[in-house]
Amino acid sequence: MTISEKSAYLKGLMDGLKLDTETAEGKMISAIVDLLGDVTKRLTDVEATTIAISDELDEIEEDLDAIEDYILDEDEDFEEDYEDDYDDDEWDDYEDEDEEYDEGFDFGDPESTIYEVECACGNIIDFDEETLEEGSIICPNCGETLEFTTDDIEE
Secondary structure (H helix, E strand, O other): OOHHHHHHHHHHHHHHHOOOOOOHHHHHHHHHHHHHHHHHHHHHHHHHHHHHHHHHHHHHHHHHHHHHHHHHHHHHHHHHHHHHHOOHHHHHHHHHHHHHHHOOOOOOOOOOOOEEEEOOOOOEEEEOHHHHHHOEEEOOOOOOEEEOOOOOOOO
């Protein structure tokens, strides 16, 4: 039995019992049944809205998957076209240039030295000289404080 059916059943039960709604008890029972009816209507509206939102999210997810597939296909097509147009040595040069842009940790200052430390949890953390001077850093992965000194740094 759904909540709407239960609410209607209670309303029918109250009507069938022919409660005197002029007495204090009758007024209270009538008000409770009316309140349950209102709550049931609101709950039904919320359920319908939730289902509609869920359906919309499913459609958005499908659209995003289609966009992702399209973009990945475009990247593969570009690489294939580029490989067809240039010999292997030129393609290797292109890949090397591409890797230069992907590597490294950028703090905005190209002359800034970047340091790297591995936490016990396996997370690798990059940091700059300012953090090094502070002497410690907190692992964003596990929350452990990693302490270090500048004694072991090679110039």
